Amino acid sequence: MEDKKVIRSNQHGFTKSKSCLTNLIAFYNETATCMNEGKVVDIVYLDFIKAFNTVSHNILLGKLRKCGLDEWAVRCMETWLNRWGL
Structure with a gap:
């Protein structure tokens, strides 16, 4: 799936060396960076x-x-x- 570009590089679940924890850390880092830069952050859970x-x-x-x-x-x-x- 990765070779055929069906799964993006930011996919964490069911991806080698990535997990729900790595997804949470990446999400937190991106959110904290945006907030530190004074940007508005909206979060939607699906x-x-x-x-x-x-x-x-x-x-x-x-x-x-x-x-x-x-x-x-x-x-x-x-x-x-x-x-x-x-």
């Missing part, structure tokens, strides 16, 4: 889990395959969707 309830899983998995994601990764995503009852 619950993406609900988005999976409105998307056809078969279409989503098909698009991942078309992007070149290998079958093992697609099946992992499918298992995740099924595990959480999405």
Whole structure:
């Protein structure tokens, strides 16, 4: 996914050497820098889990395959969707 530029460099979840913690640190640093420079900072939290309830899983998995994601990764995503009852 990284080679095909589907995942951006600022993606943290499910990315090698990055995690929710590294995402939180990067977010905090960027927010603190902006505030220290006197910039206004607005933060919006989104619950993406609900988005999976409105998307056809078969279409989503098909698009991942078309992007070149290998079958093992697609099946992992499918298992995740099924595990959480999405």
